[in-house]
Amino acid sequence: MTASTETRPSTPGPSETLDPSDWDQLRAQAHRMLDETIDYIANIREQPVWRPIPDEVRARFREGLPREASELGEIYREYSDFIAPYATGNVHPGFMGWVHGGGNVIGVLAEMLAAGLNANLGGRDHMPIEVERQIAEWTRTMFGFPPGASGIFVTGTSMANLMAVWVARTAALGQEARQHGVGGEGALLTAYTSKATHGCVSKAMDLAGFGSDALRTMPFDRSHRVDVAAMRAQIARDREAGLRPFLVVGSAGTVDVGAIDDLVALSELCREEKLWFHVDGAYGALGVLSPSIAPRLAGLEQADSVALDFHKWGQVPYDAGFLLVRDSQRHLDAFAAPAVYLRRETRGLAAGSPWPCDLGPDLSRGFRALKTWFTLKAFGTKKLGAMIERTCALARYLEEKISAEPRLELLAPAQLNIVCFRYRSDDANRVNSEIVADIQESGIAVPSTTTLDGKLAIRAAIINHRTDTRDLDALVEAVLKFGERH
Numbered sequence: 318m319t320a321s322t323e324t325r326p327s328t329p330g331p332s333e334t335l336d337p338s339d340w341d342q343l344r345a346q347a348h349r350m351l352d353e354t355i356d357y358i359a360n361i362r363e364q365p366v367w368r369p370i371p372d373e374v375r376a377r378f379r380e381g382l383p384r385e386a387s388e389l390g391e392i393y394r395e396y397s398d399f400i401a402p403y404a405t406g407n408v409h410p411g412f413m414g415w416v417h418g419g420g421n422v423i424g425v426l427a428e429m430l431a432a433g434l435n436a437n438l439g440g441r442d443h444m445p446i447e448v449e450r451q452i453a454e455w456t457r458t459m460f461g462f463p464p465g466a467s468g469i470f471v472t473g474t475s476m477a478n479l480m481a482v483w484v485a486r487t488a489a490l491g492q493e494a495r496q497h498g499v500g501g502e503g504a505l506l507t508a509y510t511s512k513a514t515h516g517c518v519s520k521a522m523d524l525a526g527f528g529s530d531a532l533r534t535m536p537f538d539r540s541h542r543v544d545v546a547a548m549r550a551q552i553a554r555d556r557e558a559g560l561r562p563f564l565v566v567g568s569a570g571t572v573d574v575g576a577i578d579d580l581v582a583l584s585e586l587c588r589e590e591k592l593w594f595h596v597d598g599a600y601g602a603l604g605v606l607s608p609s610i611a612p613r614l615a616g617l618e619q620a621d622s623v624a625l626d627f628h629k630w631g632q633v634p635y636d637a638g639f640l641l642v643r644d645s646q647r648h649l650d651a652f653a654a655p656a657v658y659l660r661r662e663t664r665g666l667a668a669g670s671p672w673p674c675d676l677g678p679d680l681s682r683g684f685r686a687l688k689t690w691f692t693l694k695a696f697g698t699k700k701l702g703a704m705i706e707r708t709c710a711l712a713r714y715l716e717e718k719i720s721a722e723p724r725l726e727l728l729a730p731a732q733l734n735i736v737c738f739r740y741r742s743d744d745a746n747r748v749n750s751e752i753v754a755d756i757q758e759s760g761i762a763v764p765s766t767t768t769l770d771g772k773l774a775i776r777a778a779i780i781n782h783r784t785d786t787r788d789l790d791a792l793v794e795a796v797l798k799f800g801e802r803h
């Protein structure tokens with residue numbers, strides 16, 4: 318043999334693919350993984366809600382890049398021993414921190430199926446995109462939007478709010494702004510929202526190039542609803558100063574206390590002032606599925622765009638954010654961009670225009686729609702609405718328990734599913750923040766904190782469909798127990 322034939326690559330053989338050489342062995346391991354995942358969810362109540370990560374466990378994950386292959390069983394063991402036990406805990410019914418959904422087991426199965434298809438939902442003509450379009454259509458009817466609306470899955474409401482700012486910007490400045498930049502006129506654009514609005518809206522204004530100062534944050538009333546008269550006055554002052562108001566962001570469920578802005582008044586203001594009306598409905602918008610909450614969301618149907626998360630009250634496994642835009646042309650104006658390698662056809666796989674990549678910044682995208690589609694079909698919107706209503710009833714139960722306990726103080730009335738309260742103490746802010754950390758570390762429950770009028774509150778947001786009165790009783794008992802120690 319000559320040296321040249323020795324270095325010639327051998328003919329590629331089938332053993333070099335990443336598929337297993339023994340499918341039966343893979344299948345047995347896969348069944349085990351699925352069984353144990355189902356057990357994990359079915360028996361979650363027996364586990365602590367959360368546990369702190371031991372140093373040695375954290376240290377294991379500082380190991381270098383694996384150059385050699387490992388057995389699947391071994392990797393799975395590492396997952397079972399060192400990853401799964403130290404997850405966030407939001408599958409657990411005792412999790413009430415921040416605004417986290419509990420997920421659902423049907424969504425887990427759908428996520429597995431989606432991974433099997435490995436579909437890329439950036440574009441082209443295939444059924445997974447039709448599933449996403451069906452969800453856009455379902456969401457449109459859920460919110461009473463007219464035909465011709467468009468929608469798209471994104472990571473979460475932070476991204477959906479940013480995209481809404483981009484759509485509103487293009488609507489205000491015209492499509493030329495996409496080529497020339499927002500320019501001098503863009504520097505005059507101002508947006509309006511409540512001081513109680515989620516911080517991602519301010520970040521969206523920053524990321525969109527306007528700067529967070531271009532977002533005017535208005536005061537709110539006792540129930541944390543934005544002061545619409547103050548907003549109207551600020552808009553007038555800004556116009557007089559030569560600025561160009563273009564956007565109002567209302568909240569359907571604020572993150573602190575679950576307040577719903579007066580969406581009817583905001584939509585009227587936007588119509589009079591010719592402003593884009595966006596609603597951050599991250600968790601609260603799905604309240605439309607509950608007959609008792611829906612009337613309080615009146616005005617949502619007038620919005621130009623709505624951002625929401627199916628992964629919160631909708632219980633779809635993370636992540637499943639969504640942006641719905643009333644006028645699909647406005648939506649396309651902000652994102653559609655021609656490219657030779659993305660040429661559209663009337664037949665073949667390159668048909669089916671417009672594609673999801675025309676409705677957002679992403680080209681390659683996964684099949685988030687499938688877990689949402691399975692969840693909506695498996696439970697139906699009636700049952701999901703009843704589940705949402707139940708979390709609000711549980712919040713009222715917790716509120717009553719707190720009101721009846723002299724050692725505790727309610728800090729804001731429960732408007733939806735969020736209860737803010739504290740343990741009475743002379744050093745209340747320090748003591749309550751200690752109590753929350755103690756409870757989290759005990760594994761009994763996971764509340765989080767917020768600050769209301771300078772008062773640090775223990776905040777319980779009941780989102781998880783598994784949460785029960787037992788979990789709330791345990792939370793109150795733990796607050797009293799740890800409170801006494803400080």
Ligand SMILES: *Cc1c(COP(=O)(O)O)cnc(C)c1O
Pocket residue numbers: 416472473474475476515517570571572597598599600626638
């Ligand atoms: C959760 C939440 C957000 C952010 O949504 P992500 O899905 O976490 O990006 C924005 N606004 C409100 C009111 C929220 O509850």
